[in-house]
Structures are given as structure tokens and as C-alpha cells.
Amino acid sequence: MHKETARLVELDREHSLVVHIGAILGWDQETYMPSKAIEERASQLALLEGLAHQKAVNPEVGELLSALEAKSDLSDDEKAYVRVVRRDYDRETKLPESFVTEYAKDASISQATWVEAKRNNDFRAFEPHLARMVELNKERATYLNPGARPYDVLLDLYEPGSTQESIAAVFSTMKSYLVDILGKIRSRPQIDDKCTGLQVSARTQERISHYCMKALHYERDRGRLDVSAHPFTTTLGTDDVRITTRYIEDYFPSSLFSTIHESGHALYEMGIDPNPEFRGTKLADAVSMAVHESQSRLWENIIGRSHAFWERNFPVLSALLGEAGDGLDLDSFVKSVNRVSPSLIRTEADEVTYGLHVIARFELESALFDGNLSVGDMPAAWQAKYRDLLGIEAPDDRQGCLQDVHWSMGAFGYFPSYALGNLYGAQFWATLKKDVPDIETRIAEGETLSVLRWLRANVHVHGSRYTPGELVEKVTGQPLDPVWFERYLREKYSKIYGF
Amino acid sequence: MHKETARLVELDREHSLVVHIGAILGWDQETYMPSKAIEERASQLALLEGLAHQKAVNPEVGELLSALEAKSDLSDDEKAYVRVVRRDYDRETKLPESFVTEYAKDASISQATWVEAKRNNDFRAFEPHLARMVELNKERATYLNPGARPYDVLLDLYEPGSTQESIAAVFSTMKSYLVDILGKIRSRPQIDDKCTGLQVSARTQERISHYCMKALHYERDRGRLDVSAHPFTTTLGTDDVRITTRYIEDYFPSSLFSTIHESGHALYEMGIDPNPEFRGTKLADAVSMAVHESQSRLWENIIGRSHAFWERNFPVLSALLGEAGDGLDLDSFVKSVNRVSPSLIRTEADEVTYGLHVIARFELESALFDGNLSVGDMPAAWQAKYRDLLGIEAPDDRQGCLQDVHWSMGAFGYFPSYALGNLYGAQFWATLKKDVPDIETRIAEGETLSVLRWLRANVHVHGSRYTPGELVEKVTGQPLDPVWFERYLREKYSKIYGF
Structure with a gap:
């Protein structure tokens, strides 16, 4: 390791300590x-943010980066490290202080207004703030990369290397098969929702959550x-x-599957360790939000909602539920938690319709930034999009375009990650099944450790050593391809719904 | 407020934010x-300590203090504020960085050695570290106040304004009456320890704790x-x-009385507000550890172990205990939790013998710093002191001179505060009874808010506006006098033990 790299590691670790201290305060909050x-917590967090920013824009970081970039003998890890530090350093230093302050102020007002507007179902009250957030994000994109399309710059913040075009291509394929599968499911008799209405105390649900964390080998x-x-999951x-x-x-699967979902995120974070020399640095950060989501969704859906997983675990679930679970058997439980039904709320959507919710938002964001949609026309555009994609209509904007918090904060370009996560997850899963052909038998025997070991060795350990695009190629031998998610869905849901 | 004061307030609040962030991490830990x-938490805390230190020794603070000290038109609160900021600034700046680092390193090794030595009952392993801690503290005292007796300087750190002489005078009086009262108690039949052995689940004890917090008007x-x-109590x-x-x-009074004790500390912290302009500054800190202890001990013992308090609250306690409390009645419960019996462990001592434990440590510390006791003779000196004061002998050093953590950290001068707290508490209580003559009737009727209101208005609100000596005079009309604690003990225990 060059002495400049060693110094960069030192500075980076201090920055990371400050970020982790902030995470402790956030978790506690x-x-x-x-x-x-x-009120005082806000001041404490502001102080830490200021400190983290100071450390992030430290000119010494810039000097070290330049010195390292001029060298021709960097190790592969050093090269990767310089890449991620450079990316973050540029992001932090290219935005003028005055812009950051103004953005923070306006975003805070926008979010507060959105909360009110959502409560009152009053899009018009939120409209000028949404317009302001779009405008500020165009400005932000120009600071960060003046030559590029603003929306591309924003997408790249969340999924490095992605563009509107690349995501549109992937989503277009995904949209057509999701609509097709949904159509097939709708042509079949609906599944009974056996779990809704069962009364399960918080204490029992807590025991179930702890059982699942253990079954997934979450390190207590x-x-x-x-x-x-x-x-949420947070790294302190x-x-x-x-x-x-x-x-x-009255709906215990909510906590059960959110615990499995968040455990998936946590298992990823716990498994990152690209190189002991870079522990506690940006090289030991997750590669992207979509890859993060691939881990949570893989555990939650591909493993956690599978028949195989519950073959071993349902008897324990049943014992923990006690009388509350009377009438629930393995098959009816697994079917119930895989029920597909178009609904208005993204965060509660099933595996099939979830992607359509995300596509709706991506297409609306694209239109906004392309200038094909004005902010004032958003409510009508939203309704049209939901009719088109999901065949349903929101009774009000509260459940429509005012639904998510993201736009109020100006987090444009964030949504695609949620669906890309499903695609990455299915592609990883397909490779895992090739590498470990009896994986489903193993899971049915309660041996989920095989899944974790494979994910750890192939995905988790690398941290930010590769870009998301490089990682998926390295792990699966090919670029991201939405076909794997399609195959997974068709195989699973044709069995469940019998089409 | 002068503009220099305003700036000092600004800097002080930032320092206080950092201290509070550290408290959040400590509480979580x-x-x-x-x-x-x-391991990483230790690094996070070290980073915050460094930051707090930077802010504490900021030369701008020194300049502002000098500017303010040269003015003749400071308000009373400004004067008090300048006094407390000056005290802390001098303490932080007078110690050379190299000394602080060396001290921290040696204290850390000393503490680790003490843990081992206590476990192995091996005083000789700890002896050189104890000697080092004494030596370093003499050095520390010389840096802080080269003209004064080292032990006086250390005592002043914990109880501003106190000296070995002033404390010795107070403790000499206290010792004679504690020994006398203990003798009288020993001449009477011992009280049944009704509470020991009752099996009360943690969950029930938690409910009892929450009930007590509510009864004391702790703000949830x-x-x-x-x-x-x-x-512990901590201010985040x-x-x-x-x-x-x-x-x-199998001993529920432990959690019950520790909850009341810590609530007493918390009620004090929650009630400090000398002046809104100085909120979040050192003027809004507690005046001293002894005054802090006066609050916890007053609530725990004078109120919490009183017959009056339980007249109203015992029926609820009994209901919460359920079957576990069968056989316990109001009188037997109150007697049981007021049982006096000399024992080896200070932290579990009753109200009468507690002071003797503290006097033992104070006299041993005095002898150490006066040069009348060598570190190597500590075990024997400890045994002699306990025979003399409490009439008992420790079977080993583990329960003898290796008992407390304080010396291993070099916290000499700390112990007296524990006993001074009882004296302050009793003196405040005597004045409260004069001001609110029917206070015991009110407590018996469940109206403890009268106690809190009086403490808040007379003690809590002032923060650090007065020195401990000024505060006790202002509140009670006279300097600290151990006679009030004597009167309280004689009145209470003559009834309980019938002497």
C-alpha cells in the first residue's frame, strides 16, 4: 500500500467514524x-453533518487522490479505492456551500409541506415545492456533471453507471412480462388471504422475528x-x-417479512470485507442501493416466501403462533403470503406488481426531467399511469402522487433501485442454483447457511471493489438481464396460481 | 448580555452538544x-473526546473570559457564568497535553490491572499502579494549583470550595453520631428482612419502577x-x-430504590434552568456532585423509605407484586427496607452505616496524600479502619481495599461527595419542612409534587449560579451543618428500632 493510500485510509476512517456516530443518533431517534x-437532537445531528462534511471536503483528500491517480503501480484494490474516494470527493466538493445550504433549507420546507399536503390531500399546496425540487435537482446535476443529462446524473448517484436509457431498456422488458404474468394471475381464482385478521400479540411476533433472524444466521x-x-437497517x-x-x-406477516427483509440488508453489511487493510473505509461500503435491495429482496421473497424455507420452519412458526395460528397449515400459509393483487400502495405490493409501481415512478420522473410533463399535470399523469400499468385508480392524491416521501426531498432517480434490486436478486439466485444445484433441498432441510455462504463469498465480501455492472458480470458471467426475474416469477406463480 | 458573553454562550453550547453526543454513545454502550x-465504539468516543477537548481549550474562550473579567458591569448571572467557564477552562488548559495522554494511558492500564487484581484478590499486583495513580494525581494537582495542598486541589474538583480540613471537621462530627446511633441500633432486636427471597419477575419490577417514576413526577x-x-443517570x-x-x-427493593435514586438525579437535571439565555451552557449544569447526590438520596431515603410515602403507594405496590407480595404489609415492608446492619459493601449499605464507609475512604485518602500511609500498607490500614468504624473485618482485599473502582482510575477526592450528599439532603429537607409544615401529611396523601416544587424552586433551578457553599446558605440560611442529618437519623431510627 502506498503511503498516500495509507493516509487516505486514515482520513476516510475518521470520516466513517463520524458517519457512524450520526447513525447511532439516528437509530436512537x-x-x-x-x-x-x-429539537436538540436536530442540532446534534447538524453538528455531526458539518463535521462529516469538513472531513469529506478536506483538501488533503484531493491532493492524495491526485498523487495516487498519477501513479502507474497501484494494486487492484488501491485502484478501486481511489475510484470510490474520487467519486465521493467530487460529489462533496463540486457543490458550492451556498447551494447545499439552500437545498437543505428548501428540501426541509418541501418535506414539511408534503406531510401537510398529504394529510389534507392537497396536491396544489405541494406543487410549487415539487417544482422547486425539480429545479434544484437540475441545478445539482449541472454542478456535478455539466455535460450530462441531468436525470442521468441523478440516476448515477443511486446506481453508479446507470442511465435513463439503460434503465428504460431493462424496465421496458420487465414491464411487458409483469403485465403478462399479472394478466394470467387475474384469469385464475384468487388465493385466500388466510393471515389477515389473525390476532397475534406484539410479543409473539417479536419471538417469531428473533427466530427468523436466527434461522438466517444474523449475528446477534x-x-x-x-x-x-x-x-429500517442501519450501520452504527x-x-x-x-x-x-x-x-x-392483526397482520403478523408484516413484521415477519420486514424482519427477514431487513436481515437481508444487515447480512450484506455484516459480510463486507474486501481487504482488512481497507476495513472501515469506503471500499468496505456497499456497492449500490440496488445491490443492497437485491440482498433484502432475495432473502425476503426468493427464500423467505418459498415453500422450501417453510417446510422446515413452519412447525416452529405454528408453535410460536399457538392458538392464534389455528387453521393455518404450511400450504395455506405459503400461498397466503404470496397472494398477488394490484393495490395502490407500493410499499405493501406483492412481488409481481411491485415492479409496476416502480416503473410508474420512473416513467413519471423521466417525463418530468425530459420536459414532457409539467409539475402541475402530475396528478392526472399519475392516474393515467396506474390505470395503464395496474388497472386501478387512486381515489385521491394521498394514495396517488402524494404517496411517497422521495420527491418531497428531491430524491429523483432513487426509485429504480427498488426494482433493479429484484432483478439483481433473481440473477444472483439463478447463478447460485447453478453453483449449488441442491440448494432448494438444503433450504428445505433448514440449511440456509449455504445461501449465506454463497452470497458472502460472491457478493458481500467485495464491498465497493467493483461497480454494480462489473459485479453482476463477475458473479453471474453476464450483464444485468431482466430475464432471470421473469423466469423466477413464471416458475413460482404458475405453480401457485396454476396457469 | 455583553456580546462577549453571547459568543461564549455560543461556543459553550457547541461544546455541550458534543458532550451530549458522547452521552448518547455511552448510554447505548x-x-x-x-x-x-x-472496539469501534471506543474509537467513536475517543474522537468525540478529542473534539470536546478542542472546543474546551479554544483560545477564543480564554480571550473572551479575560475581556469579560475586565468589565465592571456584568450582571449577576454573567458573573456566575464567567466564574464557572473560567474554572473549567483553567482545568482544561493548565494540564499539558503530554500529561493528559500519559495519565489516560496509565489510568487505563491501572483500571484493567485492578479488575484482574480484584478478581484474583491480589493487592500486590495492583499496588504499583495505585502508587502511580497517587503520584500522577499529586502532579495533576501541582499543575492545577501549584500553591495548594494536592489533596485540597483534588477535593475541590468534585466539591468546589471544600478542603481536607473543612471535610474532616464535618466528618468528625458525623462519625461520632453515626457510631453512637449504630451502637443504639445494635442494642435492639434486629428487624426481619421480609423482602429478601421474594421472587418477583423482572417484568413486574419494571412495572413497579414505572409506577414509582410516575409517583415522583419524572417527565416521561x-x-x-x-x-x-x-x-445510572445520564443527560443526553x-x-x-x-x-x-x-x-x-429475589430482591425487588434493589430495582425499586435504585429507580427512585436515579429519578432523584434526573429530576434535578430536568429542573435546571437558571436563565433561558444560558440554556445549554455550563451555567445550566448541576452545581456539584454532592448536591446531585443530595437529590437522589433525599428521594430514595428521606421520601422513598418513609412510612408516609408508602401509606399511599403500598397498596399499588402490593397489587403489582400480586402473589409474590403475600405476607408483606405496609409496616413490615417499610421496616424491612430500613434495616440497619454493618456490612462490607458500601454501595449496598444502609443510611446509617453508609457514611462510615465513606469516612473510611476519606481518612485513608487523607493519610495517603499526607504521607502518613504508604500504598503498601493500605490493606492493613483498611482492615483497621473497618474494625474501628464498623466493627467488622473483610475476609479478603476483594471486599476490602480493592472494592471500589475509584482509586484505580485515580479519582481521589471523589468519595466525600457521597456522604456530603446525605448531609445536604437532610439540611434541605429540614428547611422544606419548615417552609411546608404539613409536607409529611401531603406525602402520605400521595402529593409528592409539593416536594418536587420546593426542590425545583430552591435548588434545581439555579444550576451553577452559586457555589455549593453559597447555595446551601441561600436555601437553608446557614452553612452546611451535619446536625440536620443527625436529627433526621435519630428521629427516624429511634422509632424504627425503639430506642
């Missing part, structure tokens, strides 16, 4: 903080499970990755 | 942190109760003061 502490001495309004340190869930007493 | 996170939206190995922000307890299933 969502889980245990008393209500009146909110490196994390924990808590309760929050919205489930290299050896401290926590997840949360929430308990809905 | 003791309550919820997964075990493997310990500004704090919370958690579990930790050793109970102006509106975030948390307490912890621990549950011993």
Missing part, C-alpha cells in the same frame, strides 16, 4: 428517544432488533448493524 | 449495544428507563435525561 429531545453479537415506525459500526420492525397485531 | 461493537417525555449492569440533552436500573429477581 427512531427507537428510544423521548419526544421532547427532538453484531446487531439487534428494535421497533420503529418504519422498518463495522460490528454493529441493527434492524427494526413494527408489529401490526 | 451500557444498554443496547451488541457486544462486538465495543423527557427521559426513559432502561436496564444496565449498574444503575436538555430534554433527554435517562435513568437505568437492574432487576434482581
Whole structure:
């Protein structure tokens, strides 16, 4: 390791410590903080953000990067490291301080207005703020990469290497098969929703969650499970990755599958270790949000909603449920949690329709940034998109274009990751099945460790050593291809719905 | 407010934010942190300590202080504020960086050695480290105040304004009456220890703790109760003061009284507000550790172990205990939790013998720093002191001079605060009874809010506006006098033991 790299590692680790300290405060805020502490907590977080920013834009980082970029004898890990540090350094330094401050202020007002507007179902109150967020994001994109299309710059922030064109191509294929599969499912008798309405106490659901975490080999001495309004995973340190869930007493699968989902995220974070010399640095960060999502969705859906997984685990689930689970058997349970039904709320969508929700948002964002859709026309465009893709109509904007928080924060380009995650996950799964042909038998025997070991060795360990595009090629031997998700869905749902 | 004061407030608030962030990490470490996170947490805390130190020794603080000290038109609050900021600034700046680093390193080794030595009952292994800690503390005192007696300088760190002489005078009086009262108690039949052995689940004890917090008017939206190995109170922000307890299933009074004790600390922190302009500054810090302890001990013992308090609350306690509490009645419960019996462990001592434990340590520390006791003679000196004061002998050094953690950290001068707290508490209580003559009737009627209101208005609100000496005079009309604690003990225990 060059001495410049060593110094960069040192500075990077300090930055990462500050980020982790912020994560501790954030975790506490969502889980245990008393209500009146909110105001001072905001000041504490602002102080840490300022400190993290200082460390991120430290000119010494720029000098070290230039020195390293001029060398021809970097190791592969050093090259990868310089790439990710350069990317983040440029992002942090290219935006003028005045822009960042203005953006933060406007985004905060926009978010507060959105909360109100959603509550009152009043899109017009939110409209000028949405317009402002679009405008500011165009400006942001120009600062970051003046030569590129603004929406491409934003997409690249979340999924490095992706463009509107590349995502549109993938989504176009995905859209046509999702619509086709959904049509087939709709032509068949609907599945009974056996789990809804069963009364299961929070305490029992907590036991079920802990059982699942154990079954997935979540390391309990490196994390924990808590309760929050919205489930999340957060990294408070290299050896401290926590997840949360929430308990809905008349729908226990909600906590069960959110625990498995968040465990998938946590298993990824816990498994990153590209090189001990780069521990605690940006090389040991996750490669992208979509790859992150591939891990949570793979565990939640491909494993967690599979018949194989429950062959071994249903008896325990049943025992934990006790009387509350009377009338539920393995088959009816697995069918129930795989019920497909177009609905208005993305976060609660099934595996088939979920992608359509995301495509809707991607197409609307594309139109907004291409200038083919004005902010004022968003409510009508949303309705048209949902009629077209899902065959349903929101009764109000609250469940329509005011549904998600992302736009109010100006997080344009974020949504595609959610669906790309499903695609990556299915492609990884297809390769895993080739590498470990009896994997489904193993899972049915309770041996999920084989899945974790494969993911750890092939995906987790690398951290940010490769771009998402390089990683998927390295792991699966080919670029991202939506066909694997199609095959997975057709195989699974043709059995469940009998088409 | 002068513009220099305003700037000082600004810098001080930033320092305080960093300290509070550290408190969040510390609280998490003791309550919820997964075990493997310990190493990175240490780095996170070290980073925050460095940052807090930077802010504490900022030369701008020194310049602002000098400018303000030269003015003749400071308001009373400004004067008090300049005094406390000056005190802390001098403490932080007078110690050379090299000394602080060396001290931290040696103290850390000393503490680790002490843990081992205590486990192995091996004083000789700890002896050189104890000697080093004494030496370093003499050095520390010389840096801080070269003209003064080292032990006086150390005592002043914990109880501003106190000296070996002033404490010795107070403790000499206290010792004679404690020994006398203990003798009288020993001449009477011992009380049954009705609570020991009752099996009460952690869950029930938690409910009892929450009930007590409510009965004491602890503000639940500004704090919370958690579990930790050793109970503590910690301030994570102006509106975030948390307490912890621990549950011993066959001795429920442990959690009950530790919750009341820590609530007393928290009520103090929650009630400090000398002046809104100085919120979040050192003027809004507690005045001293002894005054802090006066609050916890007053609530725990004077209120919490009183017959009056349980007249109203015992029926609820009994209901919460359910079957586990069968056989316990109001009188036998109150007697049981006021049982006096000399024992070896300070932290579990009753109200009468507790002071003797503290006097033993103070006299041993005095002898060490006066040069009348060598470190090697400590075990024998300890045994002699315990025979003399408490009439008992420790079977080993583990329960003798290796008992407490303080000396291993070099915290000499700390112990007196524990006993001074009882004296302050009793003196405040005597004044409260004069001001609110029917206070005991009110407590018996469940109206403890009268106690809190009085403490808040007379003690809590002031923060650091006065020195401890000024505060006790202002509140009670006279300097600290151990006679009030004597009167309290004689009145209470003559009834309980019938002498």
C-alpha cells in the first residue's frame, strides 16, 4: 500500500467514524428517544453533518487522490479505492456551500409541506415545492456533471453507471412480462388471504422475528432488533448493524417479512470485507442501493416466501403462533403470503406488481426531467399511469402522487433501485442454483447457511471493489438481464396460481 | 448580555452538544449495544473526546473570559457564568497535553490491572499502579494549583470550595453520631428482612419502577428507563435525561430504590434552568456532585423509605407484586427496607452505616496524600479502619481495599461527595419542612409534587449560579451543618428500632 493510500485510509476512517456516530443518533431517534429531545437532537445531528462534511471536503483528500491517480503501480484494490474516494470527493466538493445550504433549507420546507399536503390531500399546496425540487435537482446535476443529462446524473448517484436509457431498456422488458404474468394471475381464482385478521400479540411476533433472524444466521453479537415506525437497517459500526420492525397485531406477516427483509440488508453489511487493510473505509461500503435491495429482496421473497424455507420452519412458526395460528397449515400459509393483487400502495405490493409501481415512478420522473410533463399535470399523469400499468385508480392524491416521501426531498432517480434490486436478486439466485444445484433441498432441510455462504463469498465480501455492472458480470458471467426475474416469477406463480 | 458573553454562550453550547453526543454513545454502550461493537465504539468516543477537548481549550474562550473579567458591569448571572467557564477552562488548559495522554494511558492500564487484581484478590499486583495513580494525581494537582495542598486541589474538583480540613471537621462530627446511633441500633432486636427471597419477575419490577417514576413526577417525555449492569443517570440533552436500573429477581427493593435514586438525579437535571439565555451552557449544569447526590438520596431515603410515602403507594405496590407480595404489609415492608446492619459493601449499605464507609475512604485518602500511609500498607490500614468504624473485618482485599473502582482510575477526592450528599439532603429537607409544615401529611396523601416544587424552586433551578457553599446558605440560611442529618437519623431510627 502506498503511503498516500495509507493516509487516505486514515482520513476516510475518521470520516466513517463520524458517519457512524450520526447513525447511532439516528437509530436512537427512531427507537428510544423521548419526544421532547427532538429539537436538540436536530442540532446534534447538524453538528455531526458539518463535521462529516469538513472531513469529506478536506483538501488533503484531493491532493492524495491526485498523487495516487498519477501513479502507474497501484494494486487492484488501491485502484478501486481511489475510484470510490474520487467519486465521493467530487460529489462533496463540486457543490458550492451556498447551494447545499439552500437545498437543505428548501428540501426541509418541501418535506414539511408534503406531510401537510398529504394529510389534507392537497396536491396544489405541494406543487410549487415539487417544482422547486425539480429545479434544484437540475441545478445539482449541472454542478456535478455539466455535460450530462441531468436525470442521468441523478440516476448515477443511486446506481453508479446507470442511465435513463439503460434503465428504460431493462424496465421496458420487465414491464411487458409483469403485465403478462399479472394478466394470467387475474384469469385464475384468487388465493385466500388466510393471515389477515389473525390476532397475534406484539410479543409473539417479536419471538417469531428473533427466530427468523436466527434461522438466517444474523449475528446477534453484531446487531439487534428494535421497533420503529418504519422498518429500517442501519450501520452504527463495522460490528454493529441493527434492524427494526413494527408489529401490526392483526397482520403478523408484516413484521415477519420486514424482519427477514431487513436481515437481508444487515447480512450484506455484516459480510463486507474486501481487504482488512481497507476495513472501515469506503471500499468496505456497499456497492449500490440496488445491490443492497437485491440482498433484502432475495432473502425476503426468493427464500423467505418459498415453500422450501417453510417446510422446515413452519412447525416452529405454528408453535410460536399457538392458538392464534389455528387453521393455518404450511400450504395455506405459503400461498397466503404470496397472494398477488394490484393495490395502490407500493410499499405493501406483492412481488409481481411491485415492479409496476416502480416503473410508474420512473416513467413519471423521466417525463418530468425530459420536459414532457409539467409539475402541475402530475396528478392526472399519475392516474393515467396506474390505470395503464395496474388497472386501478387512486381515489385521491394521498394514495396517488402524494404517496411517497422521495420527491418531497428531491430524491429523483432513487426509485429504480427498488426494482433493479429484484432483478439483481433473481440473477444472483439463478447463478447460485447453478453453483449449488441442491440448494432448494438444503433450504428445505433448514440449511440456509449455504445461501449465506454463497452470497458472502460472491457478493458481500467485495464491498465497493467493483461497480454494480462489473459485479453482476463477475458473479453471474453476464450483464444485468431482466430475464432471470421473469423466469423466477413464471416458475413460482404458475405453480401457485396454476396457469 | 455583553456580546462577549453571547459568543461564549455560543461556543459553550457547541461544546455541550458534543458532550451530549458522547452521552448518547455511552448510554447505548451500557444498554443496547451488541457486544462486538465495543472496539469501534471506543474509537467513536475517543474522537468525540478529542473534539470536546478542542472546543474546551479554544483560545477564543480564554480571550473572551479575560475581556469579560475586565468589565465592571456584568450582571449577576454573567458573573456566575464567567466564574464557572473560567474554572473549567483553567482545568482544561493548565494540564499539558503530554500529561493528559500519559495519565489516560496509565489510568487505563491501572483500571484493567485492578479488575484482574480484584478478581484474583491480589493487592500486590495492583499496588504499583495505585502508587502511580497517587503520584500522577499529586502532579495533576501541582499543575492545577501549584500553591495548594494536592489533596485540597483534588477535593475541590468534585466539591468546589471544600478542603481536607473543612471535610474532616464535618466528618468528625458525623462519625461520632453515626457510631453512637449504630451502637443504639445494635442494642435492639434486629428487624426481619421480609423482602429478601421474594421472587418477583423482572417484568413486574419494571412495572413497579414505572409506577414509582410516575409517583415522583419524572417527565416521561423527557427521559426513559432502561436496564444496565449498574444503575445510572445520564443527560443526553436538555430534554433527554435517562435513568437505568437492574432487576434482581429475589430482591425487588434493589430495582425499586435504585429507580427512585436515579429519578432523584434526573429530576434535578430536568429542573435546571437558571436563565433561558444560558440554556445549554455550563451555567445550566448541576452545581456539584454532592448536591446531585443530595437529590437522589433525599428521594430514595428521606421520601422513598418513609412510612408516609408508602401509606399511599403500598397498596399499588402490593397489587403489582400480586402473589409474590403475600405476607408483606405496609409496616413490615417499610421496616424491612430500613434495616440497619454493618456490612462490607458500601454501595449496598444502609443510611446509617453508609457514611462510615465513606469516612473510611476519606481518612485513608487523607493519610495517603499526607504521607502518613504508604500504598503498601493500605490493606492493613483498611482492615483497621473497618474494625474501628464498623466493627467488622473483610475476609479478603476483594471486599476490602480493592472494592471500589475509584482509586484505580485515580479519582481521589471523589468519595466525600457521597456522604456530603446525605448531609445536604437532610439540611434541605429540614428547611422544606419548615417552609411546608404539613409536607409529611401531603406525602402520605400521595402529593409528592409539593416536594418536587420546593426542590425545583430552591435548588434545581439555579444550576451553577452559586457555589455549593453559597447555595446551601441561600436555601437553608446557614452553612452546611451535619446536625440536620443527625436529627433526621435519630428521629427516624429511634422509632424504627425503639430506642
